[in-house]
Amino acid sequence: MASLASTPVWTDRVPAAAVIRLGRVALAAVATYAPDEVLSMPADILRNFIGGEWVAAAAGAATREVRNPATEQLLGHVPLGGEREVAAAVAAARAAFPAWRQVPPVERARYLFAFKRLLDEHAEQLAEVVTREHGKTLAEARGSVQRGIECVEVACGAPSLMMGYALEDVARGIDCEAVRQPLGVFACIAPFNFPAMVPLWFFPFAVACGNTFVCKPSEQVPLSQQLIFELAAQAGFPAGVLNLVHGGRETVEAICAHPEIRGVSFVGSSPVAELVYRAAAMHGKRVQALGGAKNFMVVMPDADRPKTVAALAGSAFGCAGERCLAGSVVLAVGGSHEWLRTGLREAAQAVVVGDGTAPDVTMGPLVSKAHLERVRDYVERGVAEGAELLVDGRAAQLPARGWFLGPCLFDRVTREMVVAREEIFGPVLCLASVPDLDAALAWIATHPLANASSIFTDSGSAARRFKYEVEASMAAVNIGVPAPMSFFGFGGAKGSFFGDLKAHGREAFDFYTDRKVLISRWT
Numbered sequence: 001m002a003s004l005a006s007t008p009v010w011t012d013r014v015p016a017a018a019v020i021r022l023g024r025v026a027l028a029a030v031a032t033y034a035p036d037e038v039l040s041m042p043a044d045i046l047r048n049f050i051g052g053e054w055v056a057a058a059a060g061a062a063t064r065e066v067r068n069p070a071t072e073q074l075l076g077h078v079p080l081g082g083e084r085e086v087a088a089a090v091a092a093a094r095a096a097f098p099a100w101r102q103v104p105p106v107e108r109a110r111y112l113f114a115f116k117r118l119l120d121e122h123a124e125q126l127a128e129v130v131t132r133e134h135g136k137t138l139a140e141a142r143g144s145v146q147r148g149i150e151c152v153e154v155a156c157g158a159p160s161l162m163m164g165y166a167l168e169d170v171a172r173g174i175d176c177e178a179v180r181q182p183l184g185v186f187a188c189i190a191p192f193n194f195p196a197m198v199p200l201w202f203f204p205f206a207v208a209c210g211n212t213f214v215c216k217p218s219e220q221v222p223l224s225q226q227l228i229f230e231l232a233a234q235a236g237f238p239a240g241v242l243n244l245v246h247g248g249r250e251t252v253e254a255i256c257a258h259p260e261i262r263g264v265s266f267v268g269s270s271p272v273a274e275l276v277y278r279a280a281a282m283h284g285k286r287v288q289a290l291g292g293a294k295n296f297m298v299v300m301p302d303a304d305r306p307k308t309v310a311a312l313a314g315s316a317f318g319c320a321g322e323r324c325l326a327g328s329v330v331l332a333v334g335g336s337h338e339w340l341r342t343g344l345r346e347a348a349q350a351v352v353v354g355d356g357t358a359p360d361v362t363m364g365p366l367v368s369k370a371h372l373e374r375v376r377d378y379v380e381r382g383v384a385e386g387a388e389l390l391v392d393g394r395a396a397q398l399p400a401r402g403w404f405l406g407p408c409l410f411d412r413v414t415r416e417m418v419v420a421r422e423e424i425f426g427p428v429l430c431l432a433s434v435p436d437l438d439a440a441l442a443w444i445a446t447h448p449l450a451n452a453s454s455i456f457t458d459s460g461s462a463a464r465r466f467k468y469e470v471e472a473s474m475a476a477v478n479i480g481v482p483a484p485m486s487f488f489g490f491g492g493a494k495g496s497f498f499g500d501l502k503a504h505g506r507e508a509f510d511f512y513t514d515r516k517v518l519i520s521r522w523t
């Protein structure tokens with residue numbers, strides 16, 4: 001087998017047609033080599049996947065480095081395309097739409113079954129790529145890949161889940177039926193924190209419904225989607241059904257403005273979610289824009305102590321806090337504060353920070369130097385505002401290279417402090433005391449973001465009251481990360497979500513179809 005140094009995949013060194021032809025050979029080679037070997041091609045620029053071909057960005061187009069956050073090693077360059085690339089991808093998707101919508105749903109599902117099989121076969125390799133480009137531990141990466149694959153599984157149910165309904169004789173001799181029809185071209189715009197999973201929340205459902213698609217991954221972590229689209233190409237989707245366009249802000253703006261895109265699925269920070277929601281809606285599109293989070297975890301005095309501490313620490317420090325479901329503020333009710341203070345300090349100190357590929361490591365680096373500096377700045381602001389820094393992750397033993405920060409734990413946090421108000425998106429947990437559940441619910445209700453929230457308790461009535469009243473669209477009892485499975489909807493409320501239909505689950509079939517009502521009389 002040729003070495004990857006001479007047969008790189010997905011990049012400028014290989015003609016597009018060769019990449020397509022390489023198919024299994026290329027993937028087999030990837031499987032044989034460590035992801036760093038595969039991807040460490042400093043001169044290489046990733047390609048877009050448009051109309052079934054791997055297409056180079058325009059000569060002289062701006063690019064951005066992609067680096068392994070654990071080692072700072074250069075993994076490649078991502079092209080920062082814009083209007084031209086989006087126009088080409090949409091043209092390919094638009095051209096593919098009429099034939100694709102006529103493929104019976106049961107046959108469309110068969111493409112997805114083939115895609116799922118390939119994803120299963122390459123799940124470990126995909127997890128390694130996720131870890132290399134994002135930094136999360138391999139165990140976390142594997143979990144996220146599995147969650148992505150589960151979306152493909154649910155989308156395979158399209159023949160049932162896309163069904164409409166009918167009634168004979170809505171008036172004498174007149175029948176009425178409601179059918180779901182695809183709309184055309186959809187697009188998604190993804191964040192950096194789940195490089196493989198988040199686009200899979202969207203495009204399997206969209207194409208299962210008969211639409212065609214343009215996917216824009218985060219420019220910070222573009223490699224996982226390169227591999228996923230290589231697998232999609234192998235699964236045999238007709239040219240133009242699935243397209244991949246790399247880029248940043250200009251690409252997003254082009255997607256929002258393109259007249260042929262019928263709907264946009266966005267996941268990212270709240271300010272950008274709102275921008276995308278407004279811009280895309282102004283251009284007549286459907287939009288679901290999932291934004292940022294500040295997740296509260298309420299602990300009642302009767303909660304199971306060891307299990308609660310473990311769940312809180314996992315929620316706050318898992319994925320280095322780079323999760324929209326990460327627990328950010330613990331509201332300790334009454335007497336729970338003392339044992340939480342001790343337990344969380346011990347749990348934070350027990351976290352093993354390092355390269356996510358090492359088996360004993362339980363927390364990887366932050367995604368970039370800029371993000372590390374941003375999170376460190378929050379720690380400094382917390383200290384300056386008078387919060388008590390019980391565990392200082394800046395002083396932890398950290399690898400010499402890479403963008404690492406140990407877990408940080410603040411106590412005596414008040415509602416006005418910046419660390420209690422803003423999304424930090426790093427391994428920083430705030431602890432605050434509240435007298436009762438009323439006070440906890442009132443604190444949560446005043447926060448403008450409302451993604452997820454949890455309560456830890458042994459009391460059914462406290463749990464019910466929390467579920468009933470808490471202002472977050474994803475809420476959990478005795479679970480630190482309330483992540484809905486792919487057959488349920490995913491998305492927050494208030495400033496954490498712009499739109500009405502959430503990601504995946506049954507709602508995906510509403511978002512990606514028009515419900516047409518047909519009324520007929522035959523005499």
Ligand code: NAD
Binds near residue numbers: 189194249252425491
């Ligand atoms: P981000 O908002 O910076 O970027 C998201 C996407 O928007 C990227 O593809 C990026 O290229 C693009 N983008 C960035 N700035 C833009 C601008 N000014 N104009 C147009 N497009 C722009 O988010 P991120 O840092 O990649 O991801 C982290 C954020 O995502 C966090 O706030 C996190 O809570 C959120 N997130 C939310 C969910 C959810 O389900 N609600 C899931 C994952 C992540």
